Amino acid sequence: MKKDISFYHCEELDAALKLLAEDNNLKPIAGGTDLMVEMRNDENFQENISGLLDITALEELQGITVKENHINIGALVTHQEIVNSEVLQEKYSALVAAAAAIGSTQIRNRGTIGGNVCNAAACADTLGPLIAFEADALLESYAGERVVPAADLVTRPYQTVIRDDELLKCFRLPLPAADTFSNFQKIGRRQALAITRISLALVAQIADGMVKQVKVVPGSTTPVPEPFAGVEARIRDRKIADLKPAEIAAAASEEMVSITGERWSTPYKKPALETLVTRALVQLKEVADNE
Amino acid sequence: MPEKKQVNKSKKRVDARAKVTGKAKFGADLKFHNMLYGQVVRTEYPHAKIININKSKAEEYPGVEVVMTAEDIPNNLFGVIIENQQVLAEDRVLYIGDGVAMLAARSKKAAREAAKLIEVEYEELPGVYGVEEARQADSPVVMPGEENNQVIHHPLRKGDVSEGLTEADIVMERKYTTQFVEHAYIEPEAVTVVPEERNTLVTVYGAVQNPNATRDAVANVLDCDLSKVRIIQDNMGGSFGGKDENISAMACRAAVMALATNKPVQLVNSREESIIESYKRHPYTMNYKIGAKDDGELVAMEIEAVADSGAYACQTPFVTWRSVVQATGPYEVPNVKTDTYGFYTNSPYTGAMRGYGSPPVIFAQESMMDELAAELDLTPAEIRRKNMFKNNSRTASNQKLDNHEVSLTEVMDKALSAIDYHDKYEKYNQPQDSTIKRGIGFAISYRGVSLGAEAIDAAGAIVSVQKDGSIILYSGLAENGQGLKTVFSQIAAEELGVSLERITHMETDTSVSPESGSTVASRSTLVGGSAVKKAAENIKTVIAEFVAEEYDYSGKIIYRDDALYTKEGERIVAFPELAATAFHNGVFLSSYGWYKAPGISWDEETGQGRPYFTYVYGCQAAEVEVDTGTGEVKVVNMSAAHDVGKAINPANVRGQIYGGAVMALGHALMEDLGFSKGFIKHTNFDEYLIPTVKDAPENIEAIIVENPDPAGPYGAKSIGEPAMELGGAAINNAIAQATGRRLRDLPLNLERVLLGRNLSKED
């Protein structure tokens, strides 16, 4: 007989953190779009937790707020809220594109950015853009707060550095410089409700025909989305007009293989990733040309 | 001909209101007093010996009322064609969906939890996974008691194929394969069996596609009279050929448990259970050898098509039979040698799915026509026009097509013109700069209507006029979601000149409805519709006698606007009043209607004869956009022209065309069960992908072509299956034009389109 589990609903962050501090087998639940599937499919899920902690009412985890130098996206912000946000559309279009490509309307209405990242699937679509925009994650526990760069949040598939007594409160994204180009692309096996076969987030800061700063984060290509430093080095501080998309794309696929080794899917992922990198760079050049 | 009031009109579906309000009950929506919930325990291995089953822990679980294994089942075997499917596996499991034990409990939760406590000890056996292995002389034998793995072989011989190939200027050989496909009805299977309800031994409610087939199975398993088993169909949440043998197995299981507990037992599959246990579309491996003259004239075809039957015979003998008739396509070929086979393997068993044996062979055949055209420097349209059937052509079975209009030219012209094929074909043949390239392709087919030489082809219906003029309609063929009730109601309404609202089309009930064979083979409108028409005509004969007597009019009666009129247009009597008066005069205004299809013939040795009494013709074209950098394919536009004889309900016909085209798109591009040595990896809709609204083409032009057929009611023939058999080949041909590379294996997924080959973890 599956054991009974408890259900807590907290209105106050402190109360929620206290519960988590007292019982590290409590599982926070927000939109439930991953958790409810896991609970159904994993025979032992219910055995391994003491209960569910409904965090949806916690104000500190909600909303998109613009600060002087950064923007906060609460962990409870749904994919649909990201899609609808004018400020995110304007400044973080790659993140908006990633959120729009997730699941279906029903999933985007319930699924949150916090849940997407905390679930830490290799194909989680929002983590790549968050890393590319150099977001920090604010983690809070009853003992205090700590800040972890988005790039360091996920250690391996379905595993994060977030402790059982901690909640992901929000992501803090630095405001991009004026001429920032961002691009997100995704390949799936169908046009909606598609698990990402491969994705790419690319964010580049442009000034005087040069790429000042760049982040290139492919998704579903490595166990955990990570910036491709070698590729970035081929782009950073270069004249945009001199960038050779095809060469850089080839370097990207080499970098992927250097991380993952040759796998059964590599013969597909290499050329496909090259296509995405090429297209992002071609678009970057077009944007730069128009300025 | 006076204008029809009820048929040839896009009448609203008679079941739509119940369905949009949520009031329509489906199998899992039923509840009965004291009802128990059943749970089946399935094998852990695709092929294994069952050493021992310990059910004691499950029996002790609170709420459990019965736990059963094969030994508790009176007669454990059933099957429509060959009786070799097990209700529960006895000593050996043959595929990953075989049930080994079952139980019924007072709650769903108890049933699920207790099922985990049934301990089964297996000895895993090596399995046969794939027809290549199954057909080897030294292959292990899958089906106990058989000498080898061959389920069936259908030969067809016409002319002399070797001579034909010698005469040819060009001989081309190609191999094509298609995959296992899931029906993916959105409603998982559900049945409820109520024991000793009214005068029956068991009454079965649920998502039963073919109530009489399920009745046969249940009566056989319970070893009782057919009259003691009553099947009442609920609304069907999609079937597409897929709720037949698997539902029969469920009904048998629930029936045995219901009798053991003397309580109603409900079995509802989860999606995973559905995908693991249910039968699939047959995967085919096809070798085609075609000989042609330089001008494109076909002189010979040699075809071997091998279907994977999986663990049971199920419908393989008939599925492969349809393949043999359609394998050469709608083309005149003087010399033909075709061999289609089915082989047992330890994969999921395969059975009926929309299209039956035709979609795989059409995929191969119509892909190959394009390959041949390219080789001969002809256009796809030219090579087809040169060879396709016309009136009085002879088929590969040597049947002369002389009793209906052979409308291939018309369907092809209309489909191609609707999508602007010729201009686009020229345009996409030019070099395209972008990595995203377009292509356009099409396919044509002829398809035998109804069962053909598979089985007796007759159906019945009851039209019963009540004394207030309302009408109850019972049909032996069943509503599976396709719109049968609407079409049959329209036919009855047309004949009796009444409004559709007067008619109540009841659920199929095997204790009332005349046994009519299965609702398959796109036969309902023609065969079942003719039976409804006949029943109404019988009633009109009685009415005519009564009118002569009662109203002193013996001329031709015109039935329209809920009344009877003289041929001069003078009103005789309102229909309700007629019904009442007839009743009070002791005149019986109800009738069975029975229709038996025209005769056919078939020689099993040579594949020659008259396999179907008539045919339909169709053409579908697809325009695709292929991302040559990622392998993504978007089907942008499709057009589909189908000769349906006559559309009883044009909106329904279009609905079948749209749905068929998109189902074919799914098979062509994405559907994949993820097989690994008998295991299925893609067991839910997150991995077994079917098209979403965004995958459907932006536009599908559905063109209804009408050449009324003497055999059908008002000239009507079929549309359900014709609509889905062409899309795969059309899309494949379009992709080939866009990429310049010909693919020959389905599905045309990202890897195949980008690399030209599939990738798999197994390799």
Place this chain on the structure above:
Amino acid sequence: MSEIKVEFTLNDNKESVVVPAEERLLDTLRERFDLTGTKEGCGVGECGACTVILDGEAVNSCLVPTAQVDGRQVRTVEGLAEGDELDPLQQSFIDHQAVQCGFCTPGMLMSARALLDKNTSPTEEEIKTALDGNLCRCTGYKQIVDAVEAAAKKEERE
């Protein structure tokens, strides 16, 4: 705390139930309220047959723990019509032959209703996005999209 009392508004009626923590809204609706118009097709949020409207948004009721709907508004297909008067979307589905087997229909209607409640003049693309989580195996979607488009136009006029 393993039995949770939940008070919520269901099709405009105040309701109260006591449920275990893991109970899905889908089961609460079907089994405790006999609202069997909401269907289960996959149980993992991929088919949309169980779609209901939660505080104005289309959601998969198989992925919502009932415990989370305390104080909230839930609308199911049974709550669309007012008495005998159908919702314009229901009528439009009938008029456009958008129903075949009917199993996906309730979910489709709820997704479409959630869209039209927010956007009275959706583009075809917006309609498709609103329905992208509802699988249909029968219709090829064409007549469904047509029905939603026509209902939107009708509602906008009124």
